[in-house]
Every structure is written in C-alpha cells, then in structure tokens.
Amino acid sequence: MSSEITIQAALITPLIGAVLIAFSGRWPNLRETITLVTATILFVLVASLYPEIMAGGRPSLVIGEMLPGFSIAFTVEPLGLIFACIASFLWIINSLYSIGYMRANNEKNQTRFYVCFAIALTCTMAIAFSGNMMTLFIFYEALTLCTYPLVTHAGTDKAKKSGRVYLGILLSTSIGFLFLAIVWTWLIAGTLDFTPGGILEGKTSTFIIGVLLALYMFGIGKAALMPFHRWLPAAMVAPTPVSALLHAVAVVKAGVFTVVKVVVYIFGFDFLSGLGSTDWLLYVSGFTILAASIIALRQDNLKRRLAYSTISQLSYVVMATAILAPLSIVGAALHIAVHAFGKITLFFAAGSIYTAAHKTEVSQLDGIGRRMPWTMGAFAIGALSMIGVPPTAGFISKWYILHGALDSGQMLAVAVVIASTLLNAGYFLPIIYAAFFKKPKDNSDDDHGEAPLAIVITLCVTAAATVLLFFFPGLLLELARQLI
Amino acid sequence: MIATHLPILQVILPLIMAPIALILRNPRAVWMLTLLVTWVAFSISLALLMQVLDSGTIIYQIGGWGAPWGIEYVLDKVGAFVLVIVSAIGSIVMAYARRSVEAEIPEDRIYLFYTMFLLCLTGLLGIVITGDIFNLFVFLEISSLSSYVMISLGKDRRALTAAYRYLIMGTIGATFYIIGVGLLYMMTGTLNMADISTLIPSVADSRTIRTSMAFLTVGVCLKLALFPLHLWLPNAYTYAPSVVTAFLAATATKVAVYILIRIVFTLFGSISILKGLDVQNILMALAIIAMFAASIIAIYQDNMKRMFAYSSVAQIGYIILGISFASQVGVAAGIIHLFNHAIIKCAIFMGLGCIALRVGGVSVKDIHGLGYRMPWTMAAIVVCGLGLIGIPMTVGFISKWYLVRAAFEHDMWPVATLIVLSSLLAIIYVWRIVEAAYLRPSPQGAKPISEPPLSMLLSLWALTLASIYFGVDATNTLNIALDAAGALLNGGLK
Numbered sequence: 016m017s018s019e020i021t022i023q024a025a026l027i028t029p030l031i032g033a034v035l036i037a038f039s040g041r042w043p044n045l046r047e048t049i050t051l052v053t054a055t056i057l058f059v060l061v062a063s064l065y066p067e068i069m070a071g072g073r074p075s076l077v078i079g080e081m082l083p084g085f086s087i088a089f090t091v092e093p094l095g096l097i098f099a100c101i102a103s104f105l106w107i108i109n110s111l112y113s114i115g116y117m118r119a120n121n122e123k124n125q126t127r128f129y130v131c132f133a134i135a136l137t138c139t140m141a142i143a144f145s146g147n148m149m150t151l152f153i154f155y156e157a158l159t160l161c162t163y164p165l166v167t168h169a170g171t172d173k174a175k176k177s178g179r180v181y182l183g184i185l186l187s188t189s190i191g192f193l194f195l196a197i198v199w200t201w202l203i204a205g206t207l208d209f210t211p212g213g214i215l216e217g218k219t220s221t222f223i224i225g226v227l228l229a230l231y232m233f234g235i236g237k238a239a240l241m242p243f244h245r246w247l248p249a250a251m252v253a254p255t256p257v258s259a260l261l262h263a264v265a266v267v268k269a270g271v272f273t274v275v276k277v278v279v280y281i282f283g284f285d286f287l288s289g290l291g292s293t294d295w296l297l298y299v300s301g302f303t304i305l306a307a308s309i310i311a312l313r314q315d316n317l318k319r320r321l322a323y324s325t326i327s328q329l330s331y332v333v334m335a336t337a338i339l340a341p342l343s344i345v346g347a348a349l350h351i352a353v354h355a356f357g358k359i360t361l362f363f364a365a366g367s368i369y370t371a372a373h374k375t376e377v378s379q380l381d382g383i384g385r386r387m388p389w390t391m392g393a394f395a396i397g398a399l400s401m402i403g404v405p406p407t408a409g410f411i412s413k414w415y416i417l418h419g420a421l422d423s424g425q426m427l428a429v430a431v432v433i434a435s436t437l438l439n440a441g442y443f444l445p446i447i448y449a450a451f452f453k454k455p456k457d458n459s460d461d462d463h464g465e466a467p468l469a470i471v472i473t474l475c476v477t478a479a480a481t482v483l484l485f486f487f488p489g490l491l492l493e494l495a496r497q498l499i
Numbered sequence: 500m501i502a503t504h505l506p507i508l509q510v511i512l513p514l515i516m517a518p519i520a521l522i523l524r525n526p527r528a529v530w531m532l533t534l535l536v537t538w539v540a541f542s543i544s545l546a547l548l549m550q551v552l553d554s555g556t557i558i559y560q561i562g563g564w565g566a567p568w569g570i571e572y573v574l575d576k577v578g579a580f581v582l583v584i585v586s587a588i589g590s591i592v593m594a595y596a597r598r599s600v601e602a603e604i605p606e607d608r609i610y611l612f613y614t615m616f617l618l619c620l621t622g623l624l625g626i627v628i629t630g631d632i633f634n635l636f637v638f639l640e641i642s643s644l645s646s647y648v649m650i651s652l653g654k655d656r657r658a659l660t661a662a663y664r665y666l667i668m669g670t671i672g673a674t675f676y677i678i679g680v681g682l683l684y685m686m687t688g689t690l691n692m693a694d695i696s697t698l699i700p701s702v703a704d705s706r707t708i709r710t711s712m713a714f715l716t717v718g719v720c721l722k723l724a725l726f727p728l729h730l731w732l733p734n735a736y737t738y739a740p741s742v743v744t745a746f747l748a749a750t751a752t753k754v755a756v757y758i759l760i761r762i763v764f765t766l767f768g769s770i771s772i773l774k775g776l777d778v779q780n781i782l783m784a785l786a787i788i789a790m791f792a793a794s795i796i797a798i799y800q801d802n803m804k805r806m807f808a809y810s811s812v813a814q815i816g817y818i819i820l821g822i823s824f825a826s827q828v829g830v831a832a833g834i835i836h837l838f839n840h841a842i843i844k845c846a847i848f849m850g851l852g853c854i855a856l857r858v859g860g861v862s863v864k865d866i867h868g869l870g871y872r873m874p875w876t877m878a879a880i881v882v883c884g885l886g887l888i889g890i891p892m893t894v895g896f897i898s899k900w901y902l903v904r905a906a907f908e909h910d911m912w913p914v915a916t917l918i919v920l921s922s923l924l925a926i927i928y929v930w931r932i933v934e935a936a937y938l939r940p941s942p943q944g945a946k947p948i949s950e951p952p953l954s955m956l957l958s959l960w961a962l963t964l965a966s967i968y969f970g971v972d973a974t975n976t977l978n979i980a981l982d983a984a985g986a987l988l989n990g991g992l993k
Contacts (some may be wrong), residue, residue, distance in 0.1 A: 156890055178938070191923060195915060
C-alpha cells in the first residue's frame with residue numbers, strides 16, 4: 016500500500032467508524048465492537064508509516080484547493096507520527112476502558128459519546144499529519160467543537176457552565192489570536208506550508224516576529240499557557256474516559272504539538288534562537304509550571320488536581336521548546352509521548368476509584384490501596400512518572416529537557432524543573448502514602464473491591480507501558496531524534 | 500437566438516407571470532407556477548453568468564434603441580454573480596414555501612403573496628441587470644412596494660406597523676435616491692450609467708455633484724440598513740411571514756448593497772469618491788459600529804427572528820467594511836460575504852420557519868430540548884450559526900479570512916482585531932441557542948412534535964450543505980469575486 020493511501024485511510028477510518036457507530040446505536044455490543052475495531056485499524060495504519068519516516072521519507076497528500084493559493088494538505092513527519100501513534104494506540108485502550116466505565120456508571124447518550132470520540136480522533140489525526148498551518152487550524156477548531164458535547168455530556172447546569180468556559184476560552188484565543196497570526200504570517204511569508212527551517216526568516220522586522228510569536232503562543236489555547244488555562248479544569252466535568260484520552264492526550268497534546276510545529280516549521284529553530292526575543296516565553300511557561308503545581312497542591316478534587324498537573328506538564332513542553340536547544344526539542348517531543356502514558360494511567364485510576372467507590376476527593380482516599388491494590392499500584396507508577404523518577408518513562412523526557420537547558424546555559428529553566436519536581440512529589444506522594452499506609456476513616460460505605468475488569472486491565476496496561484517505555488525507549492527516541 | 504435575449508427574459512418572465520398568478524387564484528396552482536418561474540429564472544441567471552465569464556460584459560439594448568437614448572441592460576461579473584445569488588435563493592425559497600405559507604398566511608390571500616413574490620423578484624433582478632439609473636429606481640420601487648405588502652401579510656398584527664414603518668423609511672430612501680438621480684441628470688444630461696461615469700470627471704468639482712452623491716449614498720444606505728439607518732429592519736424581519744423573512748434577508752439588503760457598489764465604483768468610479776471625500780472613513784466607522792452594536796443587541800434578544808435580524812445588521816457591517824477598503828481584496832471580501840451571508844441567513848430563517856410551523860413560537864424558551872425533538876432542523880441551524888461565527892469549513896471563515904487579509908494589507912491591524920473580536924460576539928448569541936436546544940430539558944407535558952415536511956427540510960439542508968461546500972471549496976466563487984472586484988476598481992462597466 017502506498018503511503019499516500021495509508022494517510023488517506025488513517026484520516027477516513029475514524030470518520031467511517033463514527034458513521035457506523037451512529038447507525039449501530041441500538042445494539043451496544045456491536046457499537047463497542049466497531050469502536051474497538053476502528054481504533055485498532057487506525058493504529059495499525061499509523062504504525063505502518065513508521066519505517067518510511069525512519070528512512071527519511073516525508074509522504075504527503077494534497078486533498079484539494081480550498082481558497083486560491085491554499086490547499087488542504089497533509090505531510091507526515093516525525094513529530095506528527097509520534098503524536099498520531101500515541102493518540103491512536105491509547106484510543107484502543109481508552110475504548111476498552113470506556114466500555115467498562117460507561118456501562119458501570121449507566122451513563123446516558125452513549126452513542127453520541129462514542130460518535131464524538133471517533134470524530135475527535137479524526138481531527139487529532141488530521142492535526143498530527145497536517146502539512147500547512149491552514150489545515151492544522153481547520154482541524155484545531157473542529158477538535159474544539161466536537162469535544163464540546165463530550166464536556167457537557169452530563170447535561171447538568173454545572174456541565175453547561177463548564178462548557179461555556181471550555182468553548183469560550185478555546186474559541187476566543189484561537190479566533191482572537193491564532194487566526195490573526197496565521198493571516199499575518201501568510202501575508203508576510205506568502206505561504207503557510209510547514210517547512211524545515213521556517214518560512215519567516217529575513218522577511219520582516221524583529222518586532223513583528225516577537226508580536227507574531229506572542230499571538231501564536233497565547234492563541235494556541237489548547238497548550239493551556241497561563242492565563243488561558245482555565246478551560247482545562249473546567250473540562251474535568253466530563254466523564255473520566257474523556258478526561259483521560261482527550262484532556263490528557265489528544266486535545267492538550269494537539270496544543271503543545273502545534274506549539275512545537277510552529278516554532279520548528281514556521282519560525283524556524285535557528286532563526287528564533289538567533290533573535291533572542293524568546294526569553295519571555297521561558298518566563299511565562301516556567302511560571303505556568305510552578306503556579307499550576309502550587310494550585311494542584313491545594314486541590315482536594317482528584318480530577319482537578321490531575322488537571323492542574325496537566326497544565327504544569329504541558330508547559331514543560333512549551334518551555335523545552337523555548338529553550339531552543341536541539342536536545343530540549345527532543346525532550347519536548349518525548350514529553351508529549353511520555354506524559355500521555357503517565358497521565359492517562361492517573362485518570363484511569365481516578366475513574367476506577369469513582370466507579371468502584373464513588374469517591375472523587377483526595378481526602379477520602381485513606382486506606383483505599385488495600386481494597387484496590389491494582390488501581391492504586393498503577394496510580395503510583397503514573398505519579399512517579401509525573402515526578403520523573405526512574406524506572407518510569409517520565410525520567411527520560413525530563414533528562415533530555417534538563418540536558419538541553421544545561422547545554423544552552425538556561426539556569427532558570429533548570430531551576431524550574433528542579434522546583435517543579437519537588438512540587439510534583441508534594442502533591443502526588445501524599446495520595447500514595449494515604450492510600451497504602453493510612454487507616455480508612457470510617458468503614459461504613461467501604462465494602463467495595465476493584466472496579467470492573469475492563470477498567471483494571473486497561474490501567475494496568477498503561478502503567479506497564481509507562482515502565483516499559485523507560486527500558487525500551489528506542490523506537491520513540493529514534494523518531495524524536497529525526498527532528499533535529 | 501434566444502440566448503441573445505436572455506437578459507430581458509430574466510426580468511420579464513416573473514413580471515408577466517405576476518398577473519397570471521393573480522388570475523389563477525388557486526393556491527396550489529399559483530405555487531407551482533411561481534416555483535417554475537423561479538427555477539427558470541435561476542437557469543437563465545446561470546446561463547448569463549457562464550456567458551459573462553466566457554465572453555465578458557453583456558450589453559442588451561431594449562427595443563433596439565441605442566444608449567444613451569434607449570435603456571440599456573448591462574451585465575458584468577458582479578451583476579451576473581448577484582443575479583445568480585438572488586435567483587438561486589428565490590428558487591430554493593419557493594421549494595420551501597408551500598407548507599410554510601399555508602400555515603402562516605390566510606388561504607384567501609395566498610395567491611396575493613405569490614403575486615407579490617413574483618413582482619419583488621422582478622424588481623430585484625431588474626435592479627441588478629439594468630444599466631440605467633432611472634430604470635433602477637423603477638425596479639427599486641417595484642421590489643420595495645411588493646415587499647411592504649409581503650411583510651404586512653404576517654400573522655402577527657404588529658406586522659402591519661412594521662410594514663408601515665418600512666414603507667416610510669423605504670420611501671425616504673427611494674426619494675433620496677431619486678433626488679440624487681435628478682441632480683446627476685441636471686449636471687450630465689444622461690441617465691445611462693456608463694455615460695455618467697465618463698462625463699463625471701468634467702463636472703466633478705461642483706457642489707451639485709457632491710450633493711447628489713450624498714443623497715444617493717444615504718438613500719441606498721437606508722435601503723441596505725447600514726447602522727444607524729437600520730431601524731426598519733428588525734421589526735420587519737420579526738413579524739413578516741417566515742418565507743418572506745428568509746427571502747428578503749438573503750436578497751433585498753444584498754441587492755441594495757449592489758446598488759451602493761454601482762454608485763461608488765461605477766457612477767463615481769472615475770473620481771474615486773471613497774478616497775477623495777472621506778466617504779471611506781464614514782462608511783468604515785459605521786460598518787464597525789454596526790458589527791459591534793448590532794451583535795451586542797442580538798445577544799439580548801429572546802425572539803430568535805429578531806436576534807438574527809440584528810445579526811443581519813451586523814453582517815451588513817462586514818460587507819460594507821469590505822467595500823470601504825476600496826482595494827481588490829477588500830471589495831472581493833465584501834462580494835463574497837454578500838454571497839455567503841445570503842446562504843447562511845436564508846437557511847437560518849428557513850430553520851426558524853420550520854420551528855414556527857411545528858412549535859408555534861420562535862423565542863429562545865420555545866426551543867428548550869428541541870435538539871432532541873427536531874434534530875435535523877436544529878442541526879442545520881447550528882451549522883449555519885457556526886458559519887456566522889466564522890468557524891473553518893463554513894463559508895463564514897472564507898469571508899473572515901479575506902476581510903482580515905484586506906485589513907492587514909492596508910496596515911490597519913486595529914481593524915483586523917476588531918473584525919475577529921466582533922465575530923466572537925456571534926459565539927455568544929449562537930451558543931444561547933445551542934444551550935437552549937441541547938442542554939435544557941423539554942418543557943413538561945410538551946406535545947410530541949416531528950420534523951417539518953420534507954420539502955421544507957430538504958430546502959433547509961440544501962442551503963446548509965451549500966454553506967459547508969462553499970466553505971471548503973471556495974476557489975471558484977472567490978476567483979469570480981476577485982475578478983469582479985478587479986473589474987469594478989478599474990472603472991466599472993467597461
């Protein structure tokens with residue numbers, strides 16, 4: 016199969032899946048089978064592109080001209096492939112988890128849930144493979160819209176309010192800043208194609224480059240750079256599988272993925288580091304890392320704590336990009352993948368606790384590790400990966416980021432990484448300690464065991480992957496190294 | 500043979516059929532006749548567009564009398580494009596109309612409605628195709644008078660006062676226009692547009708010409724409802740029958756914009772009034788105020804027809820803003836938004852018509868939970884709403900892209916910022932509807948309702964899909980708009 020057809024198939028598969036799911040809504044077992052099959056096919060398709068990319072190939076596909084001079088086009092390059100692989104692989108696992116979670120909690124509108132999920136994955140694939148900024152922007156917006164029904168899934172007043180925050184922040188940053196930046200870039204550069212080395216060098220003044228960079232960085236609201244981060248905690252009102260795959264992997268990673276794409280392929284790495292006008296981005300992302308961690312310390316709601324942890328971890332990627340050292344870019348790409356495995360494990364565990372014990376607050380978790388050893392064991396591994404302790408995958412990306420920071424003498428970034436590691440430990444370790452070593456507060460409503468099997472299996476798989484990725488990072492690492 | 504007479508057929512066909520409709524009287528038969536006429540008119544306009552794109556401007560002399568003594572029909576790219584918009588909307592609205600009209604207009608007056616519709620169509624098509632400024636006035640009056648009648652047919656008695664108000668304001672506008680025409684005639688001695696545009700430079704520097712220009716512009720701005728001359732529009736759109744609102748919202752104001760384009764770039768094209776006389780700044784300022792003020796007012800409306808009526812005032816602001824840049828990209832943005840907004844707004848008002856038919860009311864609280872009871876209708880309205888916001892893959896995105904691009908090309912980045920900011924306001928009013936329809940429970944004891952009749956639903960979705968299609972594959976429409984804008988800026992009719 017030629018790679019052009021593979022790209023086409025990878026984009027269309029989840030869309031066909033969505034249609035089939037919509038029509039099979041009356042038969043839940045068939046519906047869930049379709050989801051699983053679609054996800055598996057998608058992953059196989061994406062993974063089959065790996066050898067060609069490693070060999071230096073950059074297969075591309077042009078769908079057609081949208082406006083005079085603009086085409087909807089897709090090009091697969093290493094970063095996009097990493098993102099697409101992670102998202103499609105975790106979709107398989109997350110679908111399995113969803114089956115357990117949605118059925119155990121008797122959620123309503125399950126067909127709509129699975130349809131929106133499949134559409135969201137279509138958008139994610141299109142973002143990962145997009146060949147120019149226009150294409151990326153189109154699917155970036157589409158991703159916001161098709162996840163809105165998932166965020167407001169419960170249909171309660173709280174869900175409605177959170178939906179407003181979600182949509183309000185994501186749409187106003189992308190229309191207000193990102194859209195302007197894209198039009199402006201096009202007028203300056205005459206193209207929007209992602210080009211190695213960037214498209215802006217020598218075309219305009221340093222001042223305008225600085226303004227553009229700011230428009231891009233704050234316009235990509237999905238990267239949750241402060242002060243535009245509020246949508247992510249708001250999105251936690253969604254069912255846990257949504258928080259797990261979309262708001263720890265697909266949507267937020269689409270944000271930082273776009274950040275890296277813009278820096279590497281629109282501005283150009285060498286061009287930006289020559290300008291020296293990116294220091295502010297270091298400060299903002301460093302501030303976000305620390306501030307989000309401090310807020311996370313004070314959250315009693317488990318999912319909210321995880322959300323703030325995500326905000327902080329996303330800014331690792333932004334900061335690693337802003338350091339502008341080759342090694343730190345590798346670190347950024349690795350962190351996109353590594354954080355995905357760790358964070359999805361943590362969310363799976365949170366959902367597992369909710370399903371089995373109906374607990375949502377950190378303070379209720381005393382002694383729960385004895386009743387749910389698998390869940391809390393996986394949670395511990397995910398947490399260690401967030402902190403960056405070997406032998407978990409989180410260590411690898413942190414290592415590269417630190418290495419890059421030291422190489423380019425960014426002592427501030429080094430300090431931020433160290434401080435945030437301590438903070439991460441500060442908000443994760445007490446949970447693990449309480450779960451395993453504290454006595455339950457009262458035993459009246461604690462006659463529960465583990466969550467349904469589908470849930471337990473999936474969270475063990477992602478936890479195992481987090482550890483395996485530490486010992487066998489080869490495939491991922493080689494792919495990330497292709498970036499520089 | 501017949502091909503050379505297409506320009507006159509375009510106008511005369513609905514004109515002749517109007518009295519025949521009056522004679523037929525049977526509602527079903529009259530509807531069939533009108534439907535047939537609109538589809539033939541649509542085919543003619545498509546043929547004319549092809550002809551213009553192939554072989555350039557068409558000039559047709561009525562009765563063989565040569566200009567400047569006889570009346571000339573002149574069709575260039577802008578004209579042909581607007582003709583297609585008007586007749587296409589007319590034909591889709593007619594496909595939709597039968598059931599909605601039966602429900603909203605008393606049976607003994609239905610034939611009158613179709614007669615008026617045919618006359619209105621005649622007027623609108625005539626305005627676009629004529630090359631004579633007095634003939635344009637005649638068509639303007641035909642279309643206006645018939646639209647006053649159509650609005651007054653609304654079920655709500657307030658439709659009468661709305662129509663009356665529109666009558667007063669519209670007549671003031673038309674009077675201003677004819678005063679302007681008179682002054683022009685005084686100075687140039689001709690009514691032929693091409694003639695005037697060649698004669699104007701020799702008399703440009705006179706107070707009479709400037710006065711005439713002021714009268715013409717203000718008169719037309721009244722008809723196209725540029726803020727703050729929009730006061731007739733919200734009530735007229737709100738109380739008119741759904742079909743009438745859908746048709747007028749997509750065509751009447753658009754054709755008035757076309758007249759403005761003709762005045763600015765054809766009549767006075769050779770002396771570039773936009774740049775010379777501060778008209779540019781006035782239009783731009785009013786357009787931007789319209790974009791914000793009308794959008795903000797729209798947010799607070801509970802009646803959705805009124806909400807989208809104000810939204811129309813805001814969208815007209817975008818069109819005028821594009822034109823006021825007086826550059827190829829800017830004018831093209833105006834023309835393309837004229838096309839895009841016609842599709843979106845017509846579809847939205849059709850959707851509201853479906854809701855009116857099944858639910859009985861169109862206020863926001865009437866549609867609680869309607870997303871689950873009329874899923875196809877609500878989905879179409881939401882998709883078109885996304886178009887109003889300017890989400891990628893809808894036509895609205897194309898307009899916004901070109902408007903912002905035009906602003907950047909003129910180094911007016913504050914204007915670019917204002918464009919995107921005002922489009923954020925659209926999110927608020929569109930999302931009020933989304934939340935009401937999908938996130939609120941249906942009222943207790945609501946009677947079970949079904950989707951509207953297939954004829955209405957299919958027309959609605961035809962336009963909705965068009966709003967997506969022309970948002971994804973906009974190359975052809977944009978090339979026409981860019982060509983047309985280029986031709987306008989190079990002296991209009993030649």
